[in-house]
Amino acid sequence: MNKPQRYIAHFDLDSFFVSVEVLNNPALKDKPVIVGGSRERGVVAACSYAARKFGVHSAMAMKKAMQLCPQAILVRGTRGEYSRFSRWVTEIIAAKAPLFEKASIDEFYIDLTGMDKYFDPYQWTIDLRQEIIDKTQLPISFGLSSNKLVSKIATDEAKPNGYIFIQPGRERDFLAPLPVNKIPGVGESTFITLKEMGIKYIGDITKKSADEMEKKLGKWGADLWQKAHGIHHGEVHSYHEAKSISTENTFETNTADVEFLLSELVRMTERVGYELRQDEKLAGCIAVKIRYPNFDTTSRQTTINYTLRDDELIFAAKDLFHKLYKKGQPVRLLGVRLSELTNHAVQASLFDDGEKKNNLYKAIDDVKNKFGKTFLQKGRTVRKEKE
Structure with a gap:
C-alpha cells in the first residue's frame, strides 16, 4: 500500500515583535523600527524591513545596529503583548489544524497529510492564513511542501506577507538556485568551507556525491547532501506533546x-x-x-x-x-x-x-x-x- 503524499505547511509571523508594535502604534508603519534593549548594551530582538535595508538584523548588538541605521526608532518592547498575540494565533490554528507544532513564539508547522482526499491543502492553507490576518491584523507568510525543511525555506522566500507552494517532486528544482546558507544550520564556518569546495548555491551540492560531502564535513556533510535534494523526514510534533x-x-x-x-x-x-x-x-x-x-x-x-x-x-x-x-x-x-x-x-x-x-x-x-x-x-x- 502506497504511503499518502505528505503536505507540511510552515507559518511564520513576519517581523512579529515589530508588527505588534505597529498595531499598537500605527505611526510606526513603514518606518525603520528596532525592538530591543538599551542603545549601549542591548541586543536587537526584531527589526522592520525598513531597518533591514541598512543591514540591521535580529541578535545584532544594539550599538552596531544604531550605527548602521542612526535614524531608527528604538522600541523597548512590550513582551506581554507578544505573548498575547502569539496565544491568539495559536488558538486560531488549533481550532482548524488536525496536527500542528508550535516551533517558537511566532512559528508553526502544520501537517496536512491525508487531507487532500477531502479538499485542496493549498487552498486550505491560504484560507487559514487569511483568517489569521483578518482576526489579528498581523502579517504572516507560509510555505507549503512535502516536508518541514523545504516549507521553512519556502516561507523565507515568500516573505514579506506572502506564500509559496512547492509541488511534490519539485523540491530539488526549487532549492537549486538558492544560496547554500539558506539551508537552516549552515552557519558562517560551514559557509566558508562550502565556498572553498566551490559550493555557492544549494544546487552545487547535488553535483557532488554524498560520500564526497561526508568526507569533507562528516555526518553533517551527508545530511546537507540529503537536504540539497529536498529530502527531509522530520515529523510535526504535536503542540500538546509536552504539556x-x-x-x-x-x-x-x-x-x-x-x-x-x-x-x-x-x-x-x-x-x-x-x-x-x-x-x-x-x-x-x-x-x-x-x-x-x-x-x-x-x-x-x-x-x-x-x-x-x-x-x-x-x-x-x-x-x-x-x-x-x-x-x-x-x-x-x-x-x-x-x-x-x-x-x-x-x-x-x-x-x-x-x-x-x-x-x-x-x-x-x-x-x-x-x-x-x-x-x-x-x-x-x-x-x-x-x-
Whole structure:
C-alpha cells in the first residue's frame, strides 16, 4: 500500500515583535523600527524591513545596529503583548489544524497529510492564513511542501506577507538556485568551507556525491547532501506533546514557617526552570499548589510572558504563593508546575540584558550538569546548619 503524499505547511509571523508594535502604534508603519534593549548594551530582538535595508538584523548588538541605521526608532518592547498575540494565533490554528507544532513564539508547522482526499491543502492553507490576518491584523507568510525543511525555506522566500507552494517532486528544482546558507544550520564556518569546495548555491551540492560531502564535513556533510535534494523526514510534533513540567514536595513535618516554605518554593521553581531549559522550552503559564494537613488542596495559576529564566519564574511563583497561602496554616505539600510549553525562541529573550542573563543561566546549567542539580543553589534555599 502506497504511503499518502505528505503536505507540511510552515507559518511564520513576519517581523512579529515589530508588527505588534505597529498595531499598537500605527505611526510606526513603514518606518525603520528596532525592538530591543538599551542603545549601549542591548541586543536587537526584531527589526522592520525598513531597518533591514541598512543591514540591521535580529541578535545584532544594539550599538552596531544604531550605527548602521542612526535614524531608527528604538522600541523597548512590550513582551506581554507578544505573548498575547502569539496565544491568539495559536488558538486560531488549533481550532482548524488536525496536527500542528508550535516551533517558537511566532512559528508553526502544520501537517496536512491525508487531507487532500477531502479538499485542496493549498487552498486550505491560504484560507487559514487569511483568517489569521483578518482576526489579528498581523502579517504572516507560509510555505507549503512535502516536508518541514523545504516549507521553512519556502516561507523565507515568500516573505514579506506572502506564500509559496512547492509541488511534490519539485523540491530539488526549487532549492537549486538558492544560496547554500539558506539551508537552516549552515552557519558562517560551514559557509566558508562550502565556498572553498566551490559550493555557492544549494544546487552545487547535488553535483557532488554524498560520500564526497561526508568526507569533507562528516555526518553533517551527508545530511546537507540529503537536504540539497529536498529530502527531509522530520515529523510535526504535536503542540500538546509536552504539556507541563512539575515538581512537588510532601514535608516530613507539617510546617507554617513562611520563610522555609518560600525557600522550598524557590528551590522547586529553580528545579523546573532547569528542566525547562534542558528541554529547550519556554513556559507561558505557572501554577503553585498547596496541600494542608486535612488534605484540603488548593492551586492557582497565572499566564506569564514566555520565559525560561529562573528570576521571572520565581517572581511569579512567590506572587501566587502569597495570594494562595492561608496565613498561619501548616502546610503538608507544596508544588510548582510550568505549562503552555513551546520550543525555545531565542528572540523571545533578547531584551535589555537578556543575552547576559541567558549566558549566566547556561553557565549555571553547565555546572549542574557536571556536578549535579543541587550543586548551585540560591542563598535563600540553603538552610543554615544547627550549631
